Amino acid sequence: MNQVLTPPAIQLSAVALDKTYRKGPEEVNVLRGVNLDVRRGEFLSIIGRSGSGKSTLLHLLGLLDSPDIGEIRLEGKRIDHLPAKTRDQLRNRVFGFVFQFYHLLPELTVLENVLSPLMIRYSSWEYWKRRKELQDKAQEMIQEVGLSHRLKHRPNQLSGGEMQRAAIARSLVSEPEILLADEPTGNLDVETGKGIIELLNRLNSERQLTIMMVTHDEAIAERAQRIVRLSKGQIENIRERAAG
C-alpha cells in the first residue's frame, strides 16, 4: 500500500496507543487504540474537546508519559520502552515542548530560560567552555521570536504573548526535530494567538520543523496542514487541508 520511498517519510508514529488514568476510585480510559503517523516537516494539528485525550496523545508522543499498550516509534524504532536516561536525552534533543501556560521557570531570566535545555544537555564544565557559543545561539533564537529587548527580564515581567515567544525560543534552542505544542494559544487573546501561529508556521516552512499542535480552536487548527480530530480517546478523522 505504502510506497517505501515516497517522501515525506514517516518520522514519528503512534501505534495502537492505549492509556488509562486512575482518578480516585474510577479509571478513565483516555486513549483507546490510537494510530497516527507524523510525516517529517509537516504541521499537524490535533483537535478535540476537553477530555478527548489530545494532550495525553501529545505527552505520549513526546515521551513525557508512557502508554499502557502500544508503541511510539521514532524513525521506525520503538522509543517508549527505552531506559529513563535515554528518554530524557530524546526529550532534550529530539523534542521541543510548548505549553499552554508557557511553563517558564520564574526564577530565571528570559535568556536563562532559553538556555536551560542546553544547560541540561551539557555538563557544567562543557557548558562553561562553550557558554559564549551557546549564549549566542540562545540570543539568536530570542531574536527570531522577537524578544531581544527582553533578555534580562523575568517571566513575571512579560506579557502572555511574550512569555509564549520565550517558551518557543526555549523549545527551539536545542534544535529539535519535532515541536510539540500543547494549546500554545489557549491562554492568549485572538490577535496574539495569531502571531504565535504565524511564528510556528514560519518555523515550519523555513526550518522544515515538524510541528504537532494540540488545540480546541477550530480556526487555529485550520492553519495546519493536517488536522486530526480526536473524540473520546479515538481518532474521529484525519483531514488534509487543501493546499494554499
Next chain:
Amino acid sequence: MYKTLLCQRYLRTRFIALASIISVMLGVATMIVVNSVMSGFSSQMRDRIHGLLADVVIESHSYDGVSDPDLQIRIAREVADDYIEAITPTVEVYGMLNFNFAGQWITKPVTLIGIEPEGKAKVGPLRSFLDSYNPVYEDNQIARQALRPDSEQPNWNLSKDAVEYRREKIDRQKWYEEQLAAMEQADTPLIDPAAATSKTDAPEEAMPNDPFADPFGDSKAAGKDSAPADPYALMDGRVYVGVGLVSYPYRDPETGKMKTMMMARPGDDVKISTVTAGRPPSHAAYQATIVDVFKSGMTEYDSNLVFCNLDELQEVRGMLSPATGKRAITSLHIKLKDYTQASDVVERLKSAFPPDQFVVKTWEQKQGPLLAAVEVESAILNVLLFLIIAVAGFGILAIFYMIVVEKTRDIGILKALGASSSGIMSIFLSYGLSLGVVGSGVGVVLGLLFVHYINEIEDVITWVTGRKVFDETIYYFPEIPTAVHPSMVISVALGAMLIAVLASVFPARRAARMHPVESLRRD
C-alpha cells in the same frame, strides 16, 4: 549547570530558605560557644584540680605513716626511676585551724599537709598559687605587685610586707597591753584583781594574737624562744593556708562589687590542733605563723587545705622513732616525666608498695568522681546541643518539602526539557548542602566571634539585666575561660552540613520521583 543555577536562584529568592540557614547557623554557633566554654572550663578545672595534687601519690592507710622517707623514696626510685622527675615526702592528717578574728575564735576543719616547700615546688606548681608570688588584680588593673620575685624558692619565711605587718601588729598589741595595765593600776577596785596580777597569762584570752600565748601548754613554741630574744620572732610552725579558710566574700555596699575580706593574713598566728601518731592517737596542738595564702581556684582545696612545715608537724605528732631517730611520713608525692605513662608507673609502684599498707593513685584517680562529673556534663550538653541541630534538620526537611511542593510544576518543566531524575534530585541535595555550608559557615564565624568577645558580651548582659551572669566569686575565674579546638569546630560544621544534606534527601527523592505530566498539570 542548571542545577547550580537553580540551586543558587532558589537560595536567593526563597526567604524561607533564610529561616533554615538561620536555624543551622544558630545551632552551629551555640554548639561552638558551649563547647568552647565547656572545654575551657574543664581544662581550667583539670589544671586546678591537678594544680595542688602531684601526678602520682603513694599514701599509707595509717595516719601513723611509715618510717624513713629516704628509704621509701629509694624503693620508689628503684622500680620506676626512669619515669620519675621529682619526688617529695609529705604527711597528711586531718586537723583544726583556729584563729581569732574581730574578737571571736574561728575554727575550721582542715587537711594538714606537711611539706618541704622546695620539694613540693618540684612535684607541682606551687608558686603560681601562692599569693605573695602573684600580683593582685582589681578590675583588670594591678592593685598590688608580687611581693616576692619568681626566682625565690618557696620557703617558710615571711615576705617583707608580712614582716612589717607583724611588727606593727605586735607593737600595737604591746602598747595596748601597757595601756590596759596602766588603766588597771589606776582603777583596780573595779576589775577582778586576778586579771591585773596575772598579766603574762591572762591577755591570752583577751588578746589572742599574742605570739607568746600558749593555750594548751603542751607546745614547746612559747617556752623555747623565750620572749627577750626577739619579740617579733615567728612561731616554729609555719603554714600556707587556703584563701577560703581565712577570708569571706562580701558585697561592697558603695560600689556593689564583690570583695574579699581577709580574716587572717601572712604574719598572723594561728592555732592548729590535730592528732598524734601512735596508738591510741591523742590530741596535739601547736601554734603557727601564716607565711602565705594560696589560691588554687578549687574551692575544695582553698577551703580545706593547710600546708605546714613537715618537720614541725612530725615533731608535734610524735612521728619520730625514738630508737633510730628517723621520721615517719604518710605519703609520697611524685611528678612524672611523662604523664601519659602514669598507669604504667602506678602498676610498678603498686608492686613495690603493698596494697595492705599503701594506696597508689594518679591525681585523676584521686579526683575521679569530679572529673567524671565534668565529662558527663559536657557529654550531656553535647547531646542536647546536637538535638538543636537535629531540630534545625527537621526544619530544613519541612521547608524543603514545602519548596518541592511549590516547585512541582518547575520540576515537571525541567523533566520535559530532558532533565534526569538524578539531576532534579541533585538540585535539591545541593540546595540542602549549600544551606548547610552557608548556615554552618556563618554559624562558625558567629560562634567564634561570640567566644572571642564572650566577656564583653557577658558585661553587656550584666549591664542590661543588672544581674551578674558569671560571678567570679563563685567560679574563681576572673573571666569566662574558653578553649577552641579546631577539630571540634570542624566536626560541628561538618555535622551540621551532613544533617542539612540528610534532611534534604527525603524531599529531593520526592522531587526526583515526580511524574512530569502530573507535575505539569498542577496549576
